[in-house]
Amino acid sequence: MENINTWGSWLRHALELSATVAFALSGVMAAARGRLDAVGVLVVAFVAAFGGGTLRDLLLDQRPFFWVRHVEYVWGILALGTAAMLFMRQRHFEPTERVMQIPDALGLGLFAAVGVDVASRAGMPALVCVLMGIVTGVFGGVLRDIVCNEIPSAFRDHRPYAVCAFAGGWVYLGLSALGAPEWVALVSTVTLTAGLRLLALWRDWRLPLWQVGHD
Amino acid sequence: MENINTWGSWLRHALELSATVAFALSGVMAAARGRLDAVGVLVVAFVAAFGGGTLRDLLLDQRPFFWVRHVEYVWGILALGTAAMLFMRQRHFEPTERVMQIPDALGLGLFAAVGVDVASRAGMPALVCVLMGIVTGVFGGVLRDIVCNEIPSAFRDHRPYAVCAFAGGWVYLGLSALGAPEWVALVSTVTLTAGLRLLALWRDWRLPLWQVGHD
Amino acid sequence: MENINTWGSWLRHALELSATVAFALSGVMAAARGRLDAVGVLVVAFVAAFGGGTLRDLLLDQRPFFWVRHVEYVWGILALGTAAMLFMRQRHFEPTERVMQIPDALGLGLFAAVGVDVASRAGMPALVCVLMGIVTGVFGGVLRDIVCNEIPSAFRDHRPYAVCAFAGGWVYLGLSALGAPEWVALVSTVTLTAGLRLLALWRDWRLPLWQVGHD
Numbered sequence: 001m002e003n004i005n006t007w008g009s010w011l012r013h014a015l016e017l018s019a020t021v022a023f024a025l026s027g028v029m030a031a032a033r034g035r036l037d038a039v040g041v042l043v044v045a046f047v048a049a050f051g052g053g054t055l056r057d058l059l060l061d062q063r064p065f066f067w068v069r070h071v072e073y074v075w076g077i078l079a080l081g082t083a084a085m086l087f088m089r090q091r092h093f094e095p096t097e098r099v100m101q102i103p104d105a106l107g108l109g110l111f112a113a114v115g116v117d118v119a120s121r122a123g124m125p126a127l128v129c130v131l132m133g134i135v136t137g138v139f140g141g142v143l144r145d146i147v148c149n150e151i152p153s154a155f156r157d158h159r160p161y162a163v164c165a166f167a168g169g170w171v172y173l174g175l176s177a178l179g180a181p182e183w184v185a186l187v188s189t190v191t192l193t194a195g196l197r198l199l200a201l202w203r204d205w206r207l208p209l210w211q212v213g214h215d
Numbered sequence: 216m217e218n219i220n221t222w223g224s225w226l227r228h229a230l231e232l233s234a235t236v237a238f239a240l241s242g243v244m245a246a247a248r249g250r251l252d253a254v255g256v257l258v259v260a261f262v263a264a265f266g267g268g269t270l271r272d273l274l275l276d277q278r279p280f281f282w283v284r285h286v287e288y289v290w291g292i293l294a295l296g297t298a299a300m301l302f303m304r305q306r307h308f309e310p311t312e313r314v315m316q317i318p319d320a321l322g323l324g325l326f327a328a329v330g331v332d333v334a335s336r337a338g339m340p341a342l343v344c345v346l347m348g349i350v351t352g353v354f355g356g357v358l359r360d361i362v363c364n365e366i367p368s369a370f371r372d373h374r375p376y377a378v379c380a381f382a383g384g385w386v387y388l389g390l391s392a393l394g395a396p397e398w399v400a401l402v403s404t405v406t407l408t409a410g411l412r413l414l415a416l417w418r419d420w421r422l423p424l425w426q427v428g429h430d
Numbered sequence: 431m432e433n434i435n436t437w438g439s440w441l442r443h444a445l446e447l448s449a450t451v452a453f454a455l456s457g458v459m460a461a462a463r464g465r466l467d468a469v470g471v472l473v474v475a476f477v478a479a480f481g482g483g484t485l486r487d488l489l490l491d492q493r494p495f496f497w498v499r500h501v502e503y504v505w506g507i508l509a510l511g512t513a514a515m516l517f518m519r520q521r522h523f524e525p526t527e528r529v530m531q532i533p534d535a536l537g538l539g540l541f542a543a544v545g546v547d548v549a550s551r552a553g554m555p556a557l558v559c560v561l562m563g564i565v566t567g568v569f570g571g572v573l574r575d576i577v578c579n580e581i582p583s584a585f586r587d588h589r590p591y592a593v594c595a596f597a598g599g600w601v602y603l604g605l606s607a608l609g610a611p612e613w614v615a616l617v618s619t620v621t622l623t624a625g626l627r628l629l630a631l632w633r634d635w636r637l638p639l640w641q642v643g644h645d
Contacts, residue, residue, distance in 0.1 A: 031585075038637045039592045040585025054489075059269075061278050063491050071555045125286045142362070147572070149581045151364045155246075155255025162254045207253045274484075276493050340501045357577070366579040370461075370470025377469045422468045 008182045012114065015190065016066070017073075019110030022103035023140050024049040024077050028084045034148040038085060044144055045081040046074070052140035056115050056132050060122050101201055104141065109194030112137035112165035113186050116172045130169035137165045137193070158207050160200040168193030223398045227329065230405065231281070232288075234325035237318035239264040239292050242359050243299045249363040253300060259359055260296040261289070267355035271330050271347050275337050316416055319356065324409030327352035327380035328401050331387045345384035352380045352408070373422050375415040383408030438613045442544065445620065446496070447503075449540035452533035454479035454507050457574050458514045464578040468515060474574055475511040476504070482570035486545055486562050490552050531631055534571065539624030542567035542595035543616050546602045560599035567595045567623070588637050590630040598623030 027048030031041040050067050057065055067074050115136025119129040138161065142152040154161045168189045175185040199205075242263025246256040265282050272280055282289050330351025334344040353369050353376065360367040369376045383404045390400040414420075457478025461471040480497050487495055497504050545566025549559040568591065572582040584591045598619045605615040629635075 034581060036581070036585045037588040039590075040582070043585055043592070058273065058488065059280070061276075061491075065489070068554065068558050071557050074557055074561070124283065127286050127289055128283050131289070146361060146364075146576060147582065147585070149364065149576075149579065151249060151251065152255075152362065155251045155258055155362070158252040160254075162258070273488065274495070276491075339498065342501050342504055343498050346504070361576060361579075364579065366464060366466070367470070367577065370466045370473055370577070373467040375469075377473070 008186070011183050011186060012117075015110045015186065016114060019107045019114070020049045020073060020077070021080065022107035023052075023111070024080055025084065025103050026107065026141065027144050028081055028088075030144050030148050030150075032088065034150070036148070041085060042078060042081045044147055045084075046077050047147055048140045048144040049073075049077055050140070051143035052111055052136040052138065053115070055139050055143070056118065056136045059135065060119060060124070060132065062118070062122065102198075105194050105197040105201070107140075108137045108161065108165055108197055109168060109190040109192075110137075111140070112168050112193050113172060113189035116169045116189065117182075117186070120173065120176065126173055129173060130166060133169040133172070134162050134165045138162045158209065160205055160207060161197065163207070164193045164196040164200065167196060223396070223401070226398050226401060227332075230325045230401065231329060234322045234329070235264045235288060235292070236295065237322035238267075238326070238355050239295055240299065240318050241322065241356065243296055243303075245359050245363050245365075247303065249365070251363070256300060257293060257296045259362055260299075261292050262362055263355045263359040264288075264292055265355070266358035267326055267351045267353065268330070270354050270358070271333065271351045274350065275334060275339070275347065277333070277337065317413075320409050320412040320416070322355075323352045323376065323380055323412055324383060324405040324407075325352075326355070327383050327408050328387060328404035331384045331404065332397075332401070335388065335391065341388055344388060345381060348384040348387070349377050349380045353377045373424065375420055375422060376412065378422070379408045379411040379415065382411060438611070438616070441613050441616060442547075445540045445616065446544060449537045449544070450479045450503060450507070451510065452537035453482075453541070453570050454510055455514065455533050456537065456571065458511055458518075460574050460578050460580075462518065464580070466578070471515060472508060472511045474577055475514075476507050477577055478570045478574040479503075479507055480570070481573035482541055482566045482568065483545070485569050485573070486548065486566045489565065490549060490554070490562065492548070492552065532628075535624050535627040535631070537570075538567045538591065538595055538627055539598060539620040539622075540567075541570070542598050542623050543602060543619035546599045546619065547612075547616070550603065550606065556603055559603060560596060563599035563602070564592050564595045568592045588639065590635055590637060591627065593637070594623045594626040594630065597626060 024045040027045035028041055030048065031044040034040075034044075036044060050065070050073075053066050057063065112133040116129050116133035118136075119132035124132065138154050141154055145152040145154075171192050172185050172189040175188055176182075180188075239260040242260035243256055245263065246259040249255075249259075251259060265280070265288075268281050272278065327348040331344050331348035333351075334347035339347065356369055357367040360369075386407050387400050387404040390403055391397075395403075454475040457475035458471055460478065461474040464470075464474075466474060480495070480503075483496050487493065542563040546559050546563035548566075549562035554562065568584050571584055575582040575584075601622050602615050602619040605618055606612075610618075
């Protein structure tokens with residue numbers, strides 16, 4: 001039993017590390033597209049990486065924040081952002097929207113799983129747990145886009161994004177209610193959410209169009 | 216006495232329900248104007264409806280939020296937003312700024328009254344109570360406009376809006392200090408705030424122009 | 431000893447007052463450039479003056495906020511904003527970016543010192559203390575620019591700004607660790623941060639350029 005708990009804890013830590021790196025890189029790229037300066041790049045990387053989880057913890061009134069408990073992550077983001085700037089400068093590498101979609105999809109799945117888990121431990125009702133998964137997975141990117149003065153791409157590009165986290169969240173709650181071990185619920189949620197997102201991008205699925213005058 | 220308390224509680228619940236619907240619809244319309252996708256419409260409807268009250272509760276450090284205590288409201292917003300999208304698609308109904316002003320005025324009055332009431336119960340000083348009424352009534356719309364990447368219309372259109380909530384808030388505090396029953400203070404505040412706002416729109420009142428080079 | 435404590439307390443109060451006025455004026459000028467109306471000017475002045483400290487206190491979960499403890503400051507901001515509008519109208523005074531830089535630099539130094547101090551008393555790790563200094567000093571302006579629907583100038587203009595607060599924050603922590611009296615740490619931080627910022631503007635220092643395609 002203890003092995004599984006240790007494994008679950010290790011897995012969750014690995015999930016948070018990967019998701020944080022993925023989102024920080026999406027922040028670097030968004031800041032580069034917005035022509036922000038070096039400080040702006042680091043701040044937007046930080047906001048993209050920790051914004052969703054921090055907003056979730058603010059709403060759930062939980063402290064300390066992840067980045068206060070794990071200050072080494074903040075140093076990591078600063079190092080990663082600096083390295084990314086040097087690399088992008090040397091290679092004349094222009095980040096494209098396409099390149100951003102892969103780390104984004106992984107981060108979405110990873111953060112949504114962690115977010116539902118945290119809200120569920122805090123005793124929130126089911127729908128609020130799923131919303132907190134969406135907040136954790138999506139609002140880092142939303143805050144990133146707001147700082148870069150753009151309409152959040154999650155709300156504009158007519159491709160399933162938050163919807164994938166919504167589906168994943170219910171799967172997590174369902175598996176937990178059925179008594180599945182924590183790591184099974186986590187892995188399933190991550191796989192389903194990131195898989196749905198990548199499938200949606202690959203097959204070019206669209207959200208139902210509804211707007212008048214939209215063509 | 217108990218009847219009046221029950222009536223006051225019922226009235227407040229009815230106020231919150233009407234204001235929530237009004238603001239959610241203003242969110243749907245703002246998102247439609249900004250050409251957001253279906254997910255964006257639902258998120259902006261949620262932000263417009265619950266953003267002001269949630270920001271107030273964050274600032275006052277009060278939990279649980281309204282939408283955590285009343286999860287049925289979140290389901291309601293999702294249903295309302297979906298219904299509004301279907302309706303707008305079928306009727307080829309293009310939402311205009313004019314149509315948005317009516318639910319906005321009602322929501323402003325209703326939320327300002329509730330906000331002053333909540334801050335007053337939390338023992339805030341008078342000016343902070345009035346500001347919390349403004350936060351509750353105005354910042355749902357402000358957050359809505361920020362997500363839609365627009366300058367908040369409440370701060371830009373030179374028409375009295377937050378000012379009406381400011382006036383209404385002092386009336387609430389004054390009536391309470393005079394010992395008026397809660398429902399009298401609530402009804403008066405709502406009537407005055409929404410009435411002032413609608414009168415200002417009807418008579419085309421303007422805030423004092425002050426800008427250099429403004430013409 | 432007591433004299434020094436009183437002096438330290440008086441100094442900190444004076445610092446907060448000056449910084450608040452400086453930032454509120456930067457808010458008035460930003461709102462004027464954005465062509466906001468009178469209510470927008472007052473709100474943006476408030477956000478610029480209290481936004482950074484309020485965000486810090488939200489993150490550190492500290493209540494009551496400065497402006498709840500000192501309601502007279504809120505009245506002061508309302509009076510100051512109104513006076514500034516009347517003055518700018520009479521004198522046909524068009525606020526320039528250059529004029530905004532001086533109060534901004536002072537406010538940055540003053541708020542960063544106070545922010546590191548507050549986080550340090552709350553027992554935060556060193557890097558988080560420095561970040562809270564940056565949040566206090568920089569995010570009032572960031573929120574101001576977000577409300578005015580602009581990319582935050584702190585992240586865009588390639589001139590050292592948050593970097594000065596970063597340096598100042600470490601100086602504060604270092605002096606405190608060496609056992610320097612509080613007022614020495616405060617004065618040194620303010621002097622270094624504001625001095626660096628003004629020197630950077632005067633000598634036209636630039637952050638390292640890194641962007642591809644930037645010329």
